[in-house]
Amino acid sequence: MYAEVILSRRFPKSMGVFDYKVPESLLGRIRVGHLVSIPFRKSVAEGVVVRLKENPFPGVSIKTLTGITDDPPLLTDQQLQFAQWMSDYYAVSIGTVIKSMIPGIPKRTRVRAIMEWPKITPTTPTNITRSEQPVLVWIESVGLRQDWYATFFSTLKKQTLVVLPEVAKVHFFLALVPPDLRKHTVVVHSKLGIAEFYDAWKKIRNGSARLIVGTKMSVFLPFSSLDSILVDDEHDEDHKQYDQNPRFDVRTSVLTLKKLFSCGLWFVSPAPTVERYFQAAAGHMTLQKETSKVRPxxxxxxxxxxxxxxxxxxxxxxxxxxxxxxxxxxxxxxxxxxxxxEASTVVCKECGHTVFCPDCKRPLAIHTQKRQTELVCHACNARHELIRCGHCSSVSFKYIGxxxxxxxxxxxxxxxxxxxxxxxxxxxxxxxxxxxxxxxxxxxxxxxxxxxxxxxxxxxxxxxxxxxxxxxxxxxxxxxxxxxxxxxxxxxxxxxxxxxxxxxxxxxxxxxxxxxxxxxxERKEHLYPPYSQIVKLMNTHYNDPEASIRLIQKFKADKLSAYELPHQGGQHNRPTVILKLPLETTMRQWKVIVSRIPDTWLIDRDPVSLS
CATH class of the missing domain: 3.40.50.300 (P-loop containing nucleotide triphosphate hydrolases)
Incomplete structure (x- = not known):
């Protein structure tokens, strides 16, 4: 028997699945989802079994996996399906996604109690709209939002995920959780220690956690019987991971979780994104609007x-x-x-030259610290002294903004x-x-x-x-x-x-x-989302000025709309190409497009910003 194994490592998008022979000692024991140790190149690595089969991929040398690292299987079937979707949609190796799903295993399993429950916020019961479609809850005051969440939490019977844009909002939500639900609530975010995270992970996996309050990383958890998903502050761009792979968006990812678990889905916001409003107006979402009668x-x-x-x-x-x-x-x-x-731009009084960051080529801002003045780049955070103008050597400047x-x-x-x-x-x-x-x-x-x-x-x-x-x-x-x-x-x-x-x-x-x-x-006139899909492509090779031209020519040959963003140079400004995809682009068509993009380009699908 042979096992297809995905290494929990960051690989180029074209790599990730390898065949290994299952030793006789593991026949009958090994299952899909198991974390296994395998020989990889000149070291031992960890990976996840995604398929068992009788015959390996032909024409390659097959090694034998070493053993099972964790029993029972670490990842669920739904997690593996979710990982495959995310790998395909965001054009990253599936190993990169799997790496986000595997928890750190603590050496000591004893966990100290760290959750401090706040005093319960008084609220008034309100109506909850339930639908087979996703529900957009447009709430126009913080008081109405507290009422809505408290009412929702009071009716929970099965596992529910609440995704927050940032850790700072956790306290707000814990104050709305009723006493009888608190012992079945876990909090998941990147500031937890390994043991604390693993303890929450186990409770989610075995079903004892009914309410999970977490940040965007919580979409990778091993839900046992997920019944409801709520995305708070749906408009917040922190729901998008834009600085490393996988560059996923919670608001898109939860739609796939909804399909996998056949669960309810709510987006809550005082000012929804244009995309979600468009979907509600088109009848693809159910709109629940809670309007405040008074306002400042x-x-x-x-x-x-x-x-x-x-x-x-x-x-x-x-x-x-x-x-x-x-x-x-x-x-x-x-x-x-x-x-x-102190000021956003520094200009020489003599020659009119604007002072730019030598790395980013962006205007430097003036900051004062302990009566000392320095130039700071808000893009790369580099700091410079302001002594003389680089063009005329003048020492006289004016500050603008x-x-x-x-x-x-x-x-x-x-x-x-x-x-x-x-x-x-x-x-x-x-x-x-x-x-x-x-x-x-x-x-x-x-x-x-x-x-x-x-x-x-x-x-x-x-x-x-x-x-x-x-x-x-x-x-x-x-x-x-x-x-x-x-x-x-x-x-x-x-x-x-x-x-x-x-x-x-x-x-x-x-x-x-x-x-x-x-x-x-305005967006329809210029074919911006929701009337198209945007992909931002960033070249990791700064010294290849022709790369953008070659890529755009490929896209135009396929009758796709693409253009290069103005490039100012500098080591923190990657050459960037913007690709517009028709809304009807299928996953198969997207895979063909991705196959034509060299591995030197980072792919950010559905970016929150073009800059």
Whole structure:
């Protein structure tokens, strides 16, 4: 007897399955899903048996596997089917996917109790829409979301998976789990130790875990009888793994899990992705919309008018007055600016040259640290000294644009004696009781917005101006989250040079679906998702400038639409080709396309960003 074995290693997409002879001592014992040890090249490796057969692949030398590493079989039939689908869809070797499914086996199996259960959040029962189709749950306030989840958890009878975009949200969900379900709940994420993860893995495998709360890695778990899947914050781009293979998206992957287990599937969001809204509007998903009757007061400030009034601060007069009134009432303030640093661009006053990162060829930002000024690249995090202009040797520069450090300085000067704290990727200390909190997207996800009765969006235009077809959608989602997660008695002031941008006007008029209709019209005109599928291809060979041209010529010969993104050079900027696939592209057609892509290209199907 022979076994087809997949090595749990990262291989090129064309490799992964090898034939091994089963020794007589293992006949009758070995099964599909077993983790086995095998001789591979000049070492011993581990792999998973995916098929048993009578005859090996002809014309190759067959080695004998060494033994069974773990008994009973480590992977389930559903996991192996899921791995094969992911390998095919995301064009990676199946061994790369299997590696994500195999847990570390601890030397000591004793696990200390580490879960600290929060106090239960009071909620009100609500309706749960159930359907054979996936359900898109559009919830417009954090209170309604708490009610919905608490009601859902109270009705659980079988194994349920809740996928969160990040670890920080685990505490929010644990507070909604009823007492009788808590002893059957496990949490799974990358910060668990080997023993803790393995303990949760075993409970999921044997069925004693009824509720699994985890991040995107949880789609690889050995579910025993999965009955329901919920994807929280469906719009969050952290549901996509974009920095290493397999570059999978939770929102696509759970559709395959739904088929494998015939289970229910819910996507929950205050501002769904355009793709999911399109599917619901087309009848491919069931829409449950929970609308809030009250919401915070929103006002818009046109920053062009502030410049006419000679106000060149990051803080408009209207926001300044609102801050002053809020502080006088002892109300806390959150100022949202999604750009860190002191200034975003440095320009020589003498010759007008913009200072770029020598590695990434992107403009360097000014940061201040302990009264020292340095240049920082936000792409590769390289740091440089600013001494002289590289073109004319001048030592005179001007700083353009503002970040959180400049905003912090302006706020401290405008409101002396007020406790101000900044929370972004550059800060190590954060005062959680500060009267004014300044932060980026990182802060928005960490703080509890209901604690702030004044919220200012300093420069909404930063979100609109990203060179990506999703920029309007992402800006709309960020602004909507600020709105839905804030207290109903809060005041929100949005500062923008583009006050008539659709993301702002539709939010102001509370006609959220109009934004989606407008976005779909624009995407249909340019054939962007959901009217096509996007594949981003990144070349790992930086010194082959003709590679992109050759690849695009291949695609055009197959009558496929492809183009190269502008390449600025530098060791952190890979040559990138964007491929548009028709919606009707089948898996067989996709495999043919993949076979024509050299192994030097990284493949990212359904990327969250083109840049």
């Amino acid at each position: 007061a929103i006002s818009i400030v046109d920053m062009k008018e502030e410049r006419v009034k000679k106000n060149f601060s990051l803080i408009s007069d209207a926001l300044h007055d609102t801050l002053q009134a809020s502080l006088s009432k002892k109300s806390r303030v959150f100022l949202f600016l999604n750009r860190r640093g 503002g970040g959180t450090q400049r905003l912090e300085r302006e706020v401290i000067n405008a409101f002396p004696g007020t406790a101000v704290s900044r929370l972004d990727a550059d800060t190590t200390l954060y005062n959680a009781t500060a009267e004014i909190v300044i932060g980026t997207e990182l802060a928005r996800k960490r703080i509890v917005l209901t604690e702030f009765l004044c919220i200012g969006v300093i420069a909404a235009d930063i979100m609109f101006q990203r060179p990506d077809f999703r920029s309007s959608e992402k800006a709309f989602q960020s602004l909507t989250e600020l709105l839905t997660e804030s207290s109903h008695s809060a005041s929100i002031i949005i500062q923008s040079y583009s006050p008539h941008h659709p993301a702002i006007t539709h939010l102001l008029s509370n006609d959220l679906e109009a934004f989606y209709r407008n976005e779909l019209t």
